[in-house]
Amino acid sequence: MEKTILITGGAGFIGSHVIRRFVKNHPNYRIVNLDKLTYAGNLENLKDVEKAENYIFEKGDICDSSFITAMFKKYNFDGVIHLAAESHVDRSISDPMSFITTNIVGTVVLLNAARECWRQNNEGKLFYHVSTDEVYGSLGATGKFVETTSYDPHSPYSASKASSDHLVRAYHDTYGMPVVISNCSNNYGANQFPEKLIPLAINNIKQGHPVPVYGKGENVRDWLFVEDHALAIELIFHKGVVGQTYNIGGENEWKNIDLIYLLCSIMDKKLNRPAKSSEKLITFVKDRAGHDLRYAIDSSKITRELGWSPSVDFEQGLEKTVDWYLANEEWMNAIVSGVYQEYYKTQYQHR
Ligand code: NAD
Ligand code: TYD
Numbered sequence: 645m646e647k648t649i650l651i652t653g654g655a656g657f658i659g660s661h662v663i664r665r666f667v668k669n670h671p672n673y674r675i676v677n678l679d680k681l682t683y684a685g686n687l688e689n690l691k692d693v694e695k696a697e698n699y700i701f702e703k704g705d706i707c708d709s710s711f712i713t714a715m716f717k718k719y720n721f722d723g724v725i726h727l728a729a730e731s732h733v734d735r736s737i738s739d740p741m742s743f744i745t746t747n748i749v750g751t752v753v754l755l756n757a758a759r760e761c762w763r764q765n766n767e768g769k770l771f772y773h774v775s776t777d778e779v780y781g782s783l784g785a786t787g788k789f790v791e792t793t794s795y796d797p798h799s800p801y802s803a804s805k806a807s808s809d810h811l812v813r814a815y816h817d818t819y820g821m822p823v824v825i826s827n828c829s830n831n832y833g834a835n836q837f838p839e840k841l842i843p844l845a846i847n848n849i850k851q852g853h854p855v856p857v858y859g860k861g862e863n864v865r866d867w868l869f870v871e872d873h874a875l876a877i878e879l880i881f882h883k884g885v886v887g888q889t890y891n892i893g894g895e896n897e898w899k900n901i902d903l904i905y906l907l908c909s910i911m912d913k914k915l916n917r918p919a920k921s922s923e924k925l926i927t928f929v930k931d932r933a934g935h936d937l938r939y940a941i942d943s944s945k946i947t948r949e950l951g952w953s954p955s956v957d958f959e960q961g962l963e964k965t966v967d968w969y970l971a972n973e974e975w976m977n978a979i980v981s982g983v984y985q986e987y988y989k990t991q992y993q994h995r
Contacts (some may be wrong), residue, residue: 645698646672651719652706652754657836658774660875661687662725669878674698676719679728680705683983688975689835705755706750709757716761723770724758725881725985726751732839733778733801734991737933740800747804748811755815760822762821771823772881773812777866777893778802779827782936789827790942791889798934816887824884826876828892829941832961833870834968838979839987841865844963845904846969847976849911849922859931861901864938868894871957879950894954895940901926906959910966931994957988 649666653659654677666675675698679685693699704711706728715721728750730743731735755771762769780789781796795810797803815821831843848855876892884890898906908922915922946952955962970977978990 645674646718648674649677650903652678652726655685655687659727659966660835661870662877664693665874665878667696671698676700681842684837690761707745708755712757713751716757725772727774733799736799736801743800748807750812759819766822769822772943773825775809775827775914776805777827777829777939777941779806783938786942822886824882826890826892828873829866829868831870831873833965834869837932845907848954854927855925856927856929863900864897866893866940867896869961872954872956873993875953881951883950891943893943896958897940910963932944
């Protein structure tokens, strides 16, 4: 094997798409997926690659320093792509501490282990930290986030990701750690846990349950198809410049309510329901605390320097996503039949 790469959080939504891409495109890399399998981690997401010869799964916690040190000793990783995180804003509002622990402490545990492992020679090594556009805060009606936009996080989630970004940069500046960071907009696609807007709405529409829209649905997000993100990660890992940050976005801004109307019309067609019947499920509920109004990414740096741009048209990507969820009922049912019910009750009954 030419390289051994550690990918953290590979059993989650984005991580599973990144693992699949690396396992398939790089048979000469040994890919180690390290994941704690929290509620958001699901090895079903990786069924098609689990037997590949260049793929290994290790169950463990990125906050467990002796375990992580042992992993670096065992595999002598050449590169790290760090995606493991607590990732849902609403959960960060009800339980900030797990975000501080996983997103901040866990990142530092990984940085320390990489630093120790690469102490003699860090030539050709790379610590790639995957982050979010939410660290930049909220935009008004105009403007976009660029790589130099000041950090201004508002939720415990975005503040914990901002802290981890700062720490990754600090390890670069202080210890010469070879790092690269990317900050991406909202992803959508197959295998996303149904606490996030799009899969939650798909499931609720299918079941005929209310579709909760926070506030007036005026908030704007810039949606990117997850496979476009995985491709950007592959490019940055190979061609990104050490010490640099790359913004990744979909050039695809949607008000939440408009997105939900589009989704309802796709679902009506797919489920052979009369036009406009799913719209009746839309229910405006109490807004999220500290709800950022608008995110929008300027991706011109990664386009200019690495030749990446989003390739999937939103309506087609959304239709493909709906098709995946409808064809993978068992995947969804296994999730929503368990502790998810408790989460859903706590999260939505008072809204
Ligand atoms: P996810 O919640 O679907 O998956 C997270 C994965 O990390 C899960 O498999 C989980 O088991 C694992 N994990 C959590 N805590 C862990 C721990 N302590 N040790 C080991 N593994 C642990 O998240 P996602 O949506 O796939 O996001 C992946 C990364 O991308 C995150 O860092 C997130 O901040 C970032 N990101 C996400 C989006 C998005 O729209 N989803 C956008 C931009 C950036
Ligand atoms: P989400 O998918 O949680 O992503 P993020 O908060 O990281 O952007 O939410 C996307 C948008 O949808 C956000 O503006 C909050 C809103 N939203 C709802 O209106 N209803 C919901 O049930 C959820 C989960 C989100």
